[in-house]
Each structure stands twice: as C-alpha cells, then as structure tokens.
Amino acid sequence: MNILIGEKIGEGGCSEVFEWENSSKIIKLARANTDINAMKREYHHNLIAWDNGLSVPQPFEILEIDGRPGIVFERIxxxxxxxxxxxxALKRASTEAEVTEDDNYDDVRITAQILSEIHSKSNLSVPSQKETIKKSISWVDHLTSVEKAEIFALLDSLPSKQQLCHGDPNLGNIMIRDGKAIMIDWMNATIGNPEADLAEYIIMIRFAILPSYLPDNAVEYVNTIRESIIKIFIDEYTRLSGITYDEVDSWIAPIAARKLSADGIGEEEKNLLVDEIRRRLSH
Incomplete structure (x- = not known):
C-alpha cells in the first residue's frame, strides 16, 4: 500500500499529509502523539459535517500504514x-507592494460566515463541549489546582447550548477554493456553545506569537490591526447570529486554559495566556 503514498504536502502538530492514489485525494497520517481513537474521532466528526451539508472535505476511509493510523480525504x-x-503581512513590509485593509478583513468576515454555518447545526452525535474542555484543562501544568477549580466553576456557570462547534477555528484550518471557504481538521469538534469557538479565534488573534521569519515592519503592522480584526470578526458574526462580544468574553478564560494543553503553541504564548487567565480570575 505504500506505493499509493505520494509527496508530503503538509504537516501539523498531530499529523503529516501526503498525496494519495491520485491528485484528487490525500491521506492524513498520525504522528506518534496521536492514536487511532483520535483519528477515528476526526473521521466521525468530519463525516457528520459532510453529511450535514457543511463546507468540508469529503472523508473516504480510515487506514493504517506501517502502524500509523490515517484518514483518506478529498484533496482541497x-x-x-x-x-x-x-x-x-509580507506585502505590507515590502516597498514594492501595497496591501489594503480589505485584503485582511474580507478573510475575517469569511471566517465569521463559515463558523455561523457550522453553528447552525445542532444536536449531533459529537462529544460534550464542556466535558471536553474540562478534560483538556485537567492535563495542563501551567495552572494550580485552585485555578483549575475556579475555571471549572466558571465554566459550569455559563449557559449550555447544543450547537455544533469546530473546536479549533485557527487560520490554518480554513482553506479558500474558488472563493469559497472550506473548514478542515475536525478532531476537536463538540456540541455546545458557539461562544467557545469565537473565544478561540479571539485568543488566537490577540495573543498568537508571529513567525520569526516575518520582518519587523510586518510584525508591527499585524500588531496594529489585531483588535481591528477582532472587532470586524465579531461585528460580522453578530450580524449573522445576534451573539455579541459581551457573551463571548466570559468564555475567554476557560478557552485560554484549554489552549494551554495544545502542542502547537510555544512557551512564550502560553505565558501570555496564563497572565490573561490570572488577570481575569482576579477580577
């Protein structure tokens, strides 16, 4: 079966992505830190999203290659x-090119729109959001047991909804094909509150450490538009759903705490999140 695997075309903290069979499919193979159950969960969630008419890659099957579990998907x-x-950002840093605000903000609105579509689905067979968040926080070693207990109490006090949530709406998980947004990587999908997905996006925009290869003036440019991105994102989502920033704000601390369990962010970013969590818990 190895002859079906082509060139590596992508990778993340939990997997590597290769060409598969022909140009119309890919296979996502788990890294050592990701087991078969996690891949089965991602396949199941992605299939539910596909069956419900959402804009996602078609999932075909789960396989095992040389002891590594994998999922065959439609190639996007x-x-x-x-x-x-x-x-x-690089265009902005160049003396030869100009970038307008709309170059960034159109994509921000697209993100709000695809999340609104996802959140329109409800009562599906995916895990409970609050229980999943608590489980992730329980593994975190950046917070004390008292701080975790405070976050669990906060989480329990928040309203519970039954809407489909992606769980990891970062910019690397949204692809644009022919002007249409497609959401990938459904491993962390849950049933719960859209506010959690919105908080995840806000945290990423506000606290993400930018790649070291970006020139200083590109970093400076991004830092000046972070809060504008958040405002436009929330304004668009509010227009579509009625949910406001104030309703999302209460989710920032628990979602930041959950994010501390992620493999894909470094210590500098985690320290920023810990500071934000402690600031919020002290109020």
Missing amino acids: YGDTLMKRFVQN
Whole structure:
C-alpha cells in the first residue's frame, strides 16, 4: 500500500499529509502523539459535517500504514487563510507592494460566515463541549489546582447550548477554493456553545506569537490591526447570529486554559495566556 503514498504536502502538530492514489485525494497520517481513537474521532466528526451539508472535505476511509493510523480525504486545492494572512503581512513590509485593509478583513468576515454555518447545526452525535474542555484543562501544568477549580466553576456557570462547534477555528484550518471557504481538521469538534469557538479565534488573534521569519515592519503592522480584526470578526458574526462580544468574553478564560494543553503553541504564548487567565480570575 505504500506505493499509493505520494509527496508530503503538509504537516501539523498531530499529523503529516501526503498525496494519495491520485491528485484528487490525500491521506492524513498520525504522528506518534496521536492514536487511532483520535483519528477515528476526526473521521466521525468530519463525516457528520459532510453529511450535514457543511463546507468540508469529503472523508473516504480510515487506514493504517506501517502502524500509523490515517484518514483518506478529498484533496482541497487552495490556500489557507494563514497563508493569505502572512502573504498580506509580507506585502505590507515590502516597498514594492501595497496591501489594503480589505485584503485582511474580507478573510475575517469569511471566517465569521463559515463558523455561523457550522453553528447552525445542532444536536449531533459529537462529544460534550464542556466535558471536553474540562478534560483538556485537567492535563495542563501551567495552572494550580485552585485555578483549575475556579475555571471549572466558571465554566459550569455559563449557559449550555447544543450547537455544533469546530473546536479549533485557527487560520490554518480554513482553506479558500474558488472563493469559497472550506473548514478542515475536525478532531476537536463538540456540541455546545458557539461562544467557545469565537473565544478561540479571539485568543488566537490577540495573543498568537508571529513567525520569526516575518520582518519587523510586518510584525508591527499585524500588531496594529489585531483588535481591528477582532472587532470586524465579531461585528460580522453578530450580524449573522445576534451573539455579541459581551457573551463571548466570559468564555475567554476557560478557552485560554484549554489552549494551554495544545502542542502547537510555544512557551512564550502560553505565558501570555496564563497572565490573561490570572488577570481575569482576579477580577
């Protein structure tokens, strides 16, 4: 079966992505830190999203290659919003090109729109959001047991909804193909509150450490538009759903605490999140 695997075309903290069979499919193979149950969960969630008519890659099957579990998906040809965002920042840093605000903000609105579509689905067979968040926080070693207990109490006090949530709406998980957004990587999907997905996005925009290869003036440019991005994102989502920033704000601390369990962020970013969590808990 190895002859079916082609060139590596992508990777993340939990997997590597290769061409599969032909140009219309890819296979996502788990790294050592990701087991078969996690891959089965991602396949199941992605299939539910596909069956409900959401804009996602079609999942085909789960396989095992040389002891590594993998999922065969439809191949999506297009750019991630992360790639587009970095390209715009680099254009801004160039003396030869100009980038307008709309180059970034159109993509921000697209993100709000696809999340609104996802959140329109409800009562599906995916895990409980609050229980999943608590489990992730329980593994975190950046917070004390008292701080975790405070966050659990806060989480319990928040309203509970039954809407489909993606769980990891970062810019690398949204692709643009022919002007249409497609959401990938459904491993962390849950049933719960859209506010959690919105908080995840806000935290990423507000606290993410930018790639070290970006020139200083590109970093400075991104830092000046972080809060504008958040405002436009929330304004668009509010227009579509009625949910406001104030309703999302209460979710910032628990979602930041959950994010501390992620493999894909470094200690500098985690320290920023810990400071934000403690600031909020002290109020």
